[in-house]
Amino acid sequence: MAKTYKTIDVIGTSSKGFADAAKxxxxxxxxSIKAMGWFEVDTIGGRIDNGTVSEYQAKVRIGFRLLSPEELKNA
Amino acid sequence: MAKTYKTIDVIGTSSKGFADAAKxxxxxxxxSIKAMGWFEVDTIGGRIDNGTVSEYQAKVRIGFRLLSPEELKNA
Amino acid sequence: MAKTYKTIDVIGTSSKGFADAAKxxxxxxxxSIKAMGWFEVDTIGGRIDNGTVSEYQAKVRIGFRLLSPEELKNA
Amino acid sequence: MAKTYKTIDVIGTSSKGFADAAKxxxxxxxxSIKAMGWFEVDTIGGRIDNGTVSEYQAKVRIGFRLLSPEELKNA
Amino acid sequence: MAKTYKTIDVIGTSSKGFADAAKxxxxxxxxSIKAMGWFEVDTIGGRIDNGTVSEYQAKVRIGFRLLSPEELKNA
Amino acid sequence: MAKTYKTIDVIGTSSKGFADAAKxxxxxxxxSIKAMGWFEVDTIGGRIDNGTVSEYQAKVRIGFRLLSPEELKNA
Amino acid sequence: MAKTYKTIDVIGTSSKGFADAAKxxxxxxxxSIKAMGWFEVDTIGGRIDNGTVSEYQAKVRIGFRLLSPEELKNA
Amino acid sequence: MAKTYKTIDVIGTSSKGFADAAKxxxxxxxxSIKAMGWFEVDTIGGRIDNGTVSEYQAKVRIGFRLLSPEELKNA
Amino acid sequence: MAKTYKTIDVIGTSSKGFADAAKxxxxxxxxSIKAMGWFEVDTIGGRIDNGTVSEYQAKVRIGFRLLSPEELKNA
Amino acid sequence: MAKTYKTIDVIGTSSKGFADAAKxxxxxxxxSIKAMGWFEVDTIGGRIDNGTVSEYQAKVRIGFRLLSPEELKNA
Amino acid sequence: MAKTYKTIDVIGTSSKGFADAAKxxxxxxxxSIKAMGWFEVDTIGGRIDNGTVSEYQAKVRIGFRLLSPEELKNA
Amino acid sequence: MAKTYKTIDVIGTSSKGFADAAKxxxxxxxxSIKAMGWFEVDTIGGRIDNGTVSEYQAKVRIGFRLLSPEELKNA
Structure with missing residues (x-):
């Protein structure tokens, strides 16, 4: 059977930076997701409080393989 | 724990206009979703019948916070 | 015969709002066009006079089916 | 002298809809700006509270003419 | 009740071509999804092995209608 | 006289694939158009029925040269 | 009656430059079109022969007002 | 009165990384700006000297609320 | 102190061409701005009167360095 | 040493379809390139002669790994 | 053998204008490249010194045909 | 002679973050390239293994000046 993948969009936050927000x-x-394989960062940004960055944000598109029923049984 | 958000893409319809379709x-x-916080309209358009608009459509990206197990228990 | 569609770009105006401008x-x-079936809004904007909106504009891409000679005869 | 225009980006809010938010x-x-002449809507979206839209938002790019010193004196 | 649709992003693979990967x-x-109605291809590409294409890929956005509780009961 | 070209947007359909839909x-x-010279595919997608692709679609931008009155007379 | 506009896409060529190609x-x-009012340049480019530019090209989107039957009669 | 926001585009630089450049x-x-609330990173890049990165750059769009005359008086 | 830049969007006009409009x-x-360093052209277009171009327009994003208080004192 | 990849843009042609043009x-x-690993299709289109497609074209971005001197020696 | 083309990205400069920078x-x-056939302008911009344009820039994507070994021998 | 620049697309990887991947x-x-002057980050993303980021990636467009024969001789 040909492999199939799905992507979902999730936004992470961090006080350290964009890479940490993505992580x-x-x-x-x-x-809740098995078999995640790659991610693409769609947008980066954040919140500002009292004139400086209070939170870094990274919107990431996460790709993962759809497991077959057999794989799910053995997971 | 750093807050995490998810976005999903939903298309609403209305006979009144784009704002109503988004709503x-x-x-x-x-x-089925808790803790929705914001939305962005991706595209707007609609259907045409008999030479006029029969349905307005708005494709909206809805953002919501992923709740922790504790929050879900108390929700 | 496989169906074929064409799109054209038209800009409507209104004093009420974007949905009305599209309509x-x-x-x-x-x-002048038969068999219009759907539209997508490409851009929205407008004119400003005396510090407020004097005209809402919606640039819509209208899709319609190209009729066969038989259909055109019976239209 | 050739006319010159400037654009600025402003985000309006409304409880009624996108056209009202832009207005x-x-x-x-x-x-604070004189001689505004047109606007383009860059993005539309909003806030969600208790499962429904609590605020519509429209990010508009407003275009206005840069007035000459003479025009400013007489404004 | 106004109809509502949802879209999800899925990536298919094929050894034959882009149309087959989308299918x-x-x-x-x-x-796992009922009432799928249309799809848009977001990106196409693939893998290369030994100097030629070993897998075609199509990232498709699938649109489907959200069924009402009554429809789900009878599905 | 400098050559001038025009483009129009047409959507083709096919049960076989995207290349056939474009064709x-x-x-x-x-x-109805003479002197077509090139095309660009703007978007590809299709309809889904009973859980599989029932129609492939290709939106193509077709470029053609505007003929001079002399050329049109001899066409 | 609210004013309505239409846009068409035309590609001009010139041996002098992009502004001349657009003109x-x-x-x-x-x-063949009356009441043209504005244009936007979509893309610019050209042909190369013998290692230098042999033709500049500008793809322009031309906007014009749709005339009412009365205006057309008097045009 | 409905809240209004403005965005401006600023480019920061840093020897450390993109998050620091944005900050x-x-x-x-x-x-010079009060009431800044959020930022979006438009583009990231930098300068290269002697074969390595000498400066990271982040172009950020900063959003802030337009204060009312009362708020400005008390700020 | 790390250098900081700002960009603003201005639209110039000319009867000669796009480069002159940008200039x-x-x-x-x-x-009114000191220390301008570079520009990017965002869009080009213009007005049409009597069937030909009456005004070329170039929307330019101008980048300039934010001067320190010391630099401003000595400017 | 961290892996590094490079991408180049190539346009393939075919009388059969887009997948064949990419291949x-x-x-x-x-x-002339070793270690190609993936490709993304940037645009698809083609030439038209005598009212039908005479050539399908696919502009592909090909990714390949930059080999280390040791790998190149053993290739 | 099916024809194959390659594109590269080059930035030209000029004191005269965008068309000259592209040329x-x-x-x-x-x-260093044979068989160049067409170009597309990706972005235009430039440098500013002393409050006016000191250099126009055009980033052009140049397309050229990959020659066969026979063609290269006879070139 | 007017200066000419070229850009190439390279993808770097790192276990630390996006800035390090670009570097x-x-x-x-x-x-292999002399006279590199600037870079723009096109996309950022990475690989995921065992539910966390195993590799950060940055696709960078690197700009460098084409050296004249004299400069190359003295390099």
Whole structure:
């Protein structure tokens, strides 16, 4: 059977930077998704409080493979 | 824990206009999603019958916060 | 024969809002086009006079089916 | 002298719809800008509270003519 | 009740071509989604092995109608 | 006289694939347009029925040269 | 009656430059279109022969007002 | 009165990375702007000297609320 | 202190061509802005009267460095 | 050492379809490039002669790994 | 053998205007590339010194045919 | 002679973050390219293994000046 993938859009946040915000989003998504394989960052930005950055944000598109029933059984 | 958000794409319809189509999509999505916080309209358009607009459509990207297990228990 | 569609770009205006501007464009286009089926709004904007909106504009891409000679005869 | 124009980006809000949000942004901008002539809507979206739209937003790019010193004197 | 639609992003693969990759993605998605109605191809591409194409890929956005509770009961 | 070209947007359909859908659109457009020279595919997609692709679609932008009155007389 | 506008896409050519290519396209289009009011340049480019530019091209989107039957009678 | 926001485009630089470049731009803008609330990164890039990165750059769009005369008095 | 830049959007006009329209916008902006360093042309277009171009327009994004208080004192 | 990739843009042609045009471009590029790994299709289109498609074209962005001196020696 | 084309991105400069900047880029590229056939202008812009344009720039994508070994031998 | 620049697209990887991935790409490209002057980041993303980021990626467009024969001789 030909492989099939799905992508979802998740926004992570961090006080450190964009790479950490992306990583947080991915690790949070990984709690309910198996077989994640790659991500693309769609937009980056953040919140500002008292004249400086209070939160970095990264909107990431996460790609993962749709598992077959057999794979799901053995997962 | 850093906050994480998810976005989904929903298309609402209305006989009144684009704002109403967006609102319909959001209210329908709200039947199964908690903690919706914002939306962006991706595209607007509609159907034409007998030479006039028969349906306005708004494709909206809805953003909502992923709740923690504790929040879900108390929701 | 496979169906074929054509799109044209029309800009409608209105004093009421964007949905009305789109509807005006479509109804005006309908005076010379048959079989219009859908529209997508490309851009919205307008004119400003004396510090407020004097005209809403919607640039709509209208899709319609190219009729066969038989259909045109019976139209 | 050749005419010169400037554009600025303003975001208006409304409880009624996108056209009203755009109009609010323009009227607010008009308190400090003279000679506004047109606007383009860049993005539309809004806030969600309790499962429905609590605020419509329109990000508008407003175009206005740069007045000459003579015009400013007589304004 | 106004109709509401949802779109999801799925990536199909094929050894034959882009149309077949799109079809594979749609048929795989159809195993868990009812009432799919249309698709748009977002990007096409693929993998290369030993200097030639080893896999065609099509990222498709699939649109489907959200069924009412009554429709779901009778599905 | 400098050459001038025009483009129009046509959507073709096919049960076979995207290339065939583009070809169908072009051949249909050719019934009323002379001197077509090139095409660009703007978007591809299609309809889904019963969980599989029922129609491939290709939106093509067709470019053709505007003929001079002399050329039109001899065409 | 609210004003309605239409846009068409035309490609002009010139041996001098992009502004001249755009002007040529517009003047050629003006042979069959009344009430042209503005243009936007979509893309610019050209042909190369013997290592230098042999033709500049400008793809222009021309906007014109749809005349009412009364205006057409008096045109 | 409905809230109104404005956005401006600022480019920050840093020897450390993109997040730091964005933060520098925001803190610099904060010297003359009150009530900044969010930012979006438009583009990232930088300068190269002697074969390595000598400066990271982030072009950020900063959003801030337009204060009412009362708020400005009390600021 | 890390350098910071700002960009503004200005539209220049000319009867000669796009390069001249851009230059006019920049020279006009230079009457109130110091330390301009580069520009990007966002869109080009113009007005049409009597079937030919009556005005070329260039929308330019002008980049300039934000001067420090010391630099401003000595400017 | 961290892996580095490069992409180049190649346009393939075919009388059969878009997938074949992409494959032709990749196989031709493979005559001088080692370690090609993936491709993305940027645009598709073609030439028209005598009212039908005479050539399908696919502009593909080909990604390949930059080999280390050791790998190149053993290739 | 099906024809194959390649594109490269080059930025030309000129004190005269955008068309001249594009031509300069193409003539410079022609010193090492044979069989150039067309170009597309990706972006235009420039440098500013002392409040006016000191250099026009055009980023051009140049397309050229990949020659077969026979053609290269006879070139 | 007017200066001419070229851009190439390179993808760097890093276990640390996006800025480091861009820097790696640039330093690797610098092994064969002289006179690199600036870079723009086109896309950022990465690979995921075991539910977290295993590799950050940055696709960078690197700009460099084409050296004259004299400069190359003295390089």
């Amino acid at each position: 947080n989003a991915i690790e949070e998504a990984g709690k | 319909n999509a959001i209210e329908e999505a709200g039947k | 005006n464009a479509i109804e005006e286009a309908g005076k | 609010n942004a323009i009227e607010e901008a008009g308190k | 594979n993605a749609i048929e795989e998605a159809g195993k | 169908n659109a072009i051949e249909e457009a050719g019934k | 040529n396209a517009i003047e050629e289009a003006g042979k | 520098n731009a925001i803190e610099e803008a904060g010297k | 006019n916008a920049i020279e006009e902006a230079g009457k | 032709n471009a990749i196989e031709e590029a493979g005559k | 300069n880029a193409i003539e410079e590229a022609g010193k | 790696n790409a640039i330093e690797e490209a610098g092994k």
